[in-house]
Amino acid sequence: MRMYDIIEKKKQGKELSKEEIEYIIREYSADKLPDYQVSALLMAIFFKGMTMDETVNLTMAMANSGDVLDLSKINGIKVDKHSTGGVGDKTSLVVAPIVASLGVPVAKMSGRGLGHTGGTIDKLESFTGFKTVISDDDFIKQVNDIKIALVGQTANLAPADKKLYALRDVTATVNQKSLIASSIMSKKIASGADKIVLDVKCGSGAFMNNYDDAYDLATIMVNIGEMVGRETIAVISDMNEPLGRYVGNALEVKEAIDVLSGKGEERLTDLCITLASNMYMMGSDTDSYDLAKEEVLRVIREGKALDKLAELVKTQGGDENQVYHPETLPKALYCMDVLAEQDGYLASCKTSEVGMTSLILGGGRETKESEIDLSVGIRIDKRLGEHVDKGERIAVLYANESEKLEDAKKRFVNAYTFSDTEVKAEPLIKKIISRKDIMA
């Protein structure tokens, strides 16, 4: 088998065989294929696409390129949840305790990654003493004992995906749906999930800017799941403005506690309930969405979901009192109000710019070496479609270095446009895609 012939074949739009795809991943992982041939292939894939068979074969080759977690010692159906990434997305902090409190095991290993804020693991470190490193045995024991563990990734999961992604990142070949789908699914499969709920973001703060692209990506991933025997559901949700009222780390933990306490912002709450209800349906005997949702609402109402978060924090060495007293979570020294510079309806948001604002304030990582400031971030007062008067507060910025505030404010203000006429916000949940949709 020669890489040259494989590139030529894909260039001509032909389907690569399972053996060819396994060859690429095996040889590239072993540093036996030069980057320049792989990047040429990736660009050919960008233009010619991949069939579902190719996508599945790539997914499995990458999933099997490193450790594959064996969660069989955990009782019950392990349902994993993954978001394609957006600004202000703290849903994992909410849905994990909800479904765990309903008896569905949540065994989640996440990387830290780069972004506007830290990942779920970083955010949880807002709790004093919270430990993210646990041995594999303790990890499994904890999930069996209390149904939930959220830890940092220690295993070498899908290293081929990591290597391929790094190459895509510098060769303008990230935005190809089959490659994105196989990247996401390979990691979920390697981390041992039986079933998967995907939150596919769509809009100005997401990889997929428009609905059609998000729909295609979601469909590919649900298909992959089906073809490899891991039932997958994808919720396509709006990311044309940040999710919820807060962007940051400790700020998002506070907001997650709000939702678990039944007093969360409406759209964020709706999305969390939708995701949690789907996860519960997949992980339990319940096959009615309405019944599943009732259960989700019940554990929130009865405080059981919040208690589950406290139990998780305590078990992993953190101060569980902070769950009930979120005012004790890390707080920034300085804040600055952002006031509307004109009257009008909030018409559009460059959501990724709000993310950049958080990064400027210190809330995210620009490089792997960056330190995250857990306490900084943004409170957003107004949603798209709302009317604001000139001088009215639309947001608050939080920082530990006051000189960062002015820059951040400029960036934030430029993210929004105003309109004189009424503007309707996008619906939050655009579509839910499950196995029955791809069978049609």
Added chain:
Amino acid sequence: MRMYDIIEKKKQGKELSKEEIEYIIREYSADKLPDYQVSALLMAIFFKGMTMDETVNLTMAMANSGDVLDLSKINGIKVDKHSTGGVGDKTSLVVAPIVASLGVPVAKMSGRGLGHTGGTIDKLESFTGFKTVISDDDFIKQVNDIKIALVGQTANLAPADKKLYALRDVTATVNQKSLIASSIMSKKIASGADKIVLDVKCGSGAFMNNYDDAYDLATIMVNIGEMVGRETIAVISDMNEPLGRYVGNALEVKEAIDVLSGKGEERLTDLCITLASNMYMMGSDTDSYDLAKEEVLRVIREGKALDKLAELVKTQGGDENQVYHPETLPKALYCMDVLAEQDGYLASCKTSEVGMTSLILGGGRETKESEIDLSVGIRIDKRLGEHVDKGERIAVLYANESEKLEDAKKRFVNAYTFSDTEVKAEPLIKKIISRKDIMA
């Protein structure tokens, strides 16, 4: 300027600026751009193409990446001739002496390269004592004295093209017309030609398999020439079977001598006369093709073209008697007849397979380090369209190692197909494209 943005721009089908193209060539030549970004760009160019402005800017950036020969001390208009490469192509050995004998200076530097046979320089080494290395001063003096010098490439011509081509060669991005055109033209421009005659081959033994592709490539090159002030003419000629009766090195020298003696194979002779007449037109005051052709036929008839070859051989240290006694050129020890295995009309030829036959016999270079055997090769008795009887000889193979003959014969036989019904051979010269064609 960031290479990432340039890749993304081309991926979206946008035109790269002169500055961007110069940046790529400058930085890549200086080893400051990684291969993997350049190969991703090349693949994007394969799919999205290049505009004429981009192609011209790439050509000039590559031409200027190394030495640019100054031939201004040579009197007259320097007309260079280039073939895109085919099997049995010995036209340079014929047309160079013809136009030199008509007073048009031929100052040709060629690389040795890889292929089914050696290059023009290799072939000339069939003459005992022929030297291909001459100092720059002597090179210029020789052209002024006798109007012709054919030497090996000593200057560092278009090194960026060399580096880029090596990358294209391993990433399946060779066959893109703008890249091919700029590669060829950059070398011609760097080697100091005032005007250029191109022989664009078309068919089963050429880069361009079909007429449309050859036409496009020819048009792009004529356009480049026009845009950089080097008048260019392209002759599109058939390469659906080897050119002439011989493939090899000394064998091709013999055949060139046949043509210069007025007794060459018809199609080969026609092409040589067409190329030489166009070169003479461009390098002289003559603007009538018919008059130019008359002059070309006259120097052949009067033996002046053949004498010019002898003068060239003598001046460069070779034995000029061999020009008049080609039977003294290197000869192989063994030969083997190839007989027709069936009756029928010769219907088609995989010409590149005939080239491979020559390579197997030892006539070409597989790697830069390979030694060429000047004496081996193929005599082809039958042209496409001719009828042959079973058992009739269709070719003779020449080798110095008898064990190579059987393999070579198999390869050769498999190159041809037979037909029961009459087959018409392709016309030799399909089109001549000059500045007036691209103005239309």
